[in-house]
Amino acid sequence: MDREPHVLVIPFPAQGHAGPLMKLSTKIAEHGIKVTFVSTEHMHAKITASMPQKAEQSSLITMVSIPDGLESHEADRRDLHKVRQSMLTVMPGCLRNLIEKVNKSNDCEKISCVIADLTVGWALEVAEQMGIARAAVIPYAPASLALVLHAPKLVEAGLLDSNGNAMTDEPILLSEGTLPWKKKEYGWCFPSQPHMQKLFFGGCSAVAQNLKISNWILCNSFYELDPPACDLIPNILTIGPLLGRDHLEHSAVNFWPEDSTCLGWLDKQAVGSVIYVAFGSLAVLSQEQLEELALGLESLQQPFLWVVRSDFMNKSHAKLPDGFVERVSDRGKLVEWAPQEKVLGHPSVACFLSHCGWNSTIEGLSMGVPFLCWPYFADQYQNRNYIFDAWKIGLRFFPDENGIITRQEIQRQAKALLNDDGIKANALKMKQMARKSLVEGGSSFRNFESFVSQLKAIGC
Template identity: 45%
Template structure:
């Protein structure tokens, strides 16, 4: 048998592609050949954002399959995207495997797929190819999905995933996040009951991959989630991948990064800048966007704010009147930032974040305190980790209309930056996490064992 050849299949969303790309680069550095599967739509975006040829010692190849959606359809509609993927992707992956195996002496020796894409495991099993799964979010979120049958049995949800006690908060064990039924992940993937039911069933089916795969890895660390790791022993923490991949040249970004923000950060004093970024799919209404803008202005602190071109519902950026002129010396606004480099910069004071898992562990890996602004899916659980368990940040309160007001932003920034304890705890957490991916750490050992298995 030739060298190991891995077919890598992430769920087609930015927060999934990035950790898969980080792990793929780390594997390619170990001499393992990778065929990395994006959907055609995302493949084009990754190539455009790169702006240069990709070469991880020639071992990492980007390939693509259709996602089943038409050109203009909205790929942030997770329910719709997932339904189409389920229809077209199994056949496409099978064809791709046949094509690679027919033309390459290095046949595919393992499929490394996203646990959020159970269908990839079914395709691999039909072809008799060994499988490994990567869960790109927190160990706790996976553990929670694995508990779905128990949640039904205990009368917390019905068979469609509808919460039966909407406002009763609960914890599965003392050192795990607080759960609010109204924020269950599957409820945020679509507005109609049929989409919710589809996503609920989809998540339940994905659980099967955890039982069948040869390896299950998670982009987390034992230090961050000791309790959750102990409760699902089959799943092995291998992260944070962003901390392990310090010098990766390719992040799998869907947007071009604006490198000028790093030069701008160089001109700011240490620990002075508020970094504001909401990931790849958060969308604001105009009122909320304007409150955020005015809140940043009110802090009178320097800020670096990532404003994607599609961040406002149906409108292009709509700043308050005169805002850009007034803050021209205070803030820098970019459309996408090299986030890991930004968070590692000495001038950053705190991170206003949607608390997606990648952003959460990138902040933690760099010892940065948080202001939490969760919007959907697992972001509320991650907020609970940051606020309730690790105690490295604050929550932002919403008014009766659900808006976070400018005064709230100013007040919380002052409290967070004015309290040294947050920074101290954040730095302690950073040291634990860095140790985990360093030589001989827990995550490092898992990675090396996985590489040995792939090569055996």
């Protein structure tokens, strides 16, 4: 009896990592390949709790969970070092047991490939040890991966020290045509947290090794977006943008329940009038910065939709300025989590005030929405530089001498963006480029079709 192709998909247990891997899983499953999506028990509980009542994950995909070795309280899960160590200790063995159990239960549906987020490289190692094909998924832009892969050479050349700090003030240029990397804007930079920087920079060699043992390197981007960076990564398969499947209402992964009332609210707003504000799943603001943002939005006298997570402030719930909600009730909508792609694709949205995480960046440009850039950490600074300097589809904020982005700065840049027809035109060109890559004959379409056909071949 012929074996059916069966892939196991494993994300890092965070919203920004799990989301695109579920979109990829759904695309693969639609091509007739069996997909099992592996969550941690904690992540599985969050996803299940966020789903609408009676709604289940797409029946195309089997959801399973394994333990990560951490206790249930959230404090431990904010300690990245503790999370990483626990996962490394507990999850490889659990994954091996899961694969063995699946393989024993049905000989025709043995796991033929493990598709893993590059940040859970141990899953790729387990697959290699078990003789199973491996696909690594890059959770950030090709340019960020190129920098990580060049890190050893940059240390050798004396441009970086052993902890990833710049040895000169000169920007780092990896090749002709790539965007320079400015000092303190490398993906591993945490200037105020040297232990975190050591952890991130120390992982560069592991990334390179995990790519070496992978049969495929998949990236949520499209070649035309940054050819020079893509050309620096041997065998990269750009298969993005990975977007939601409109016909599968509940095929998304969310750690918070989506508040779809915002879509009805958007329907009532004028075309091209709404500022959409969302900082992803991890960014937190100080009380002072939160107030400046709120008062800046209020001062614009413009409709806005603002995603304010319950944990948006460090160590406490977000506390908005007194009377703010009442004063903006006629033009402001606040939600804890939004169906972001649907929001960005709505005709009433004028711009996206974003932390510039890679998922938000690729979603925004795929919908042709201009950006107001407010990076928080890691690769988000270079994503901001691409949006502002390279693609010219947005503007950036400039903090004051205390590192605060003031209400006046928010007002100034938002007004400038809303009146900039050149940026709007560039954003629409970017949307066309992104969509062209996905249709038959496009670069991402060809890469994905090739990947699927190879998956089917190894399943035989």
